[in-house]
Amino acid sequence: xTHFAAVVLFALFASTVFGITSRETPMRMLRYGIYCFVLFVxxxxxxxxxxxxxxx
Amino acid sequence: xxxxxxxxxAAQQGFxxxxxxxxxxxxxxxHFLLRKWGRGALLAASIxxxxxxxxxxxxxxxxxxxxxxxxxxxxGDLGTGLLYLVSRMLGLGAEQVxxxxxxxxxxxxxxxxxxxxxxAVDAHNLRTGRKS
Numbered sequence: 001x002t003h004f005a006a007v008v009l010f011a012l013f014a015s016t017v018f019g020i021t022s023r024e025t026p027m028r029m030l031r032y033g034i035y036c037f038v039l040f041v042x043x044x045x046x047x048x049x050x051x052x053x054x055x056x
Numbered sequence: 057x058x059x060x061x062x063x064x065x066a067a068q069q070g071f072x073x074x075x076x077x078x079x080x081x082x083x084x085x086x087h088f089l090l091r092k093w094g095r096g097a098l099l100a101a102s103i104x105x106x107x108x109x110x111x112x113x114x115x116x117x118x119x120x121x122x123x124x125x126x127x128x129x130x131x132g133d134l135g136t137g138l139l140y141l142v143s144r145m146l147g148l149g150a151e152q153v154x155x156x157x158x159x160x161x162x163x164x165x166x167x168x169x170x171x172x173x174x175x176a177v178d179a180h181n182l183r184t185g186r187k188s
Contacts, residue, residue, distance in 0.1 A: 016102040021178040
């Protein structure tokens with residue numbers, strides 16, 4: 001499994017639980033789940049680039 | 057006002073901790089008890105998926121309580137309820153973390169337990185009427 005696949009899987013599972021447990025209506029659950037997913041994956045990519053430049 | 061009080065009284069009837077305990081023992085079961093089929097199925101799929109992915113990555117099931125990190129990880133693993141106990145009985149999970157992937161796998165298993173606790177508390181909140 002690649003690093004990125006692991007990040008995407010982790011983000012998908014965690015965002016699903018966060019979305020369902022943190023909001024009350026299905027539409028708000030979906031929106032919050034997508035928001036969490038984007039934050040998880042986006043922050044992982046951003047931190048990876050930071051580490052890439054630090055290592056060079 | 058009277059309707060609200062009746063609603064609250066109805067929510068407090070019976071054993072209010074049943075969804076919390078069921079949800080902890082089996083992922084999604086707390087929501088199934090409350091007939092929230094869709095939410096329960098999604099929670100069960102997410103938590104079981106994360107746990108299974110962790111095992112597939114040769115993640116470790118924590119058992120020791122030698123240092124504070126081991127204690128915290130064991131507590132996290134215990135959050136998966138029967139999944140943890142059955143996996144221990146079947147001898148699943150690696151004894152030692154030897155690769156980076158296995159380290160991630162151990163984290164996946166711990167986080168699956170923590171997410172299951174969140175889901176069980178959510179079922180309890182639904183049962184008591186704190187959440188709709």
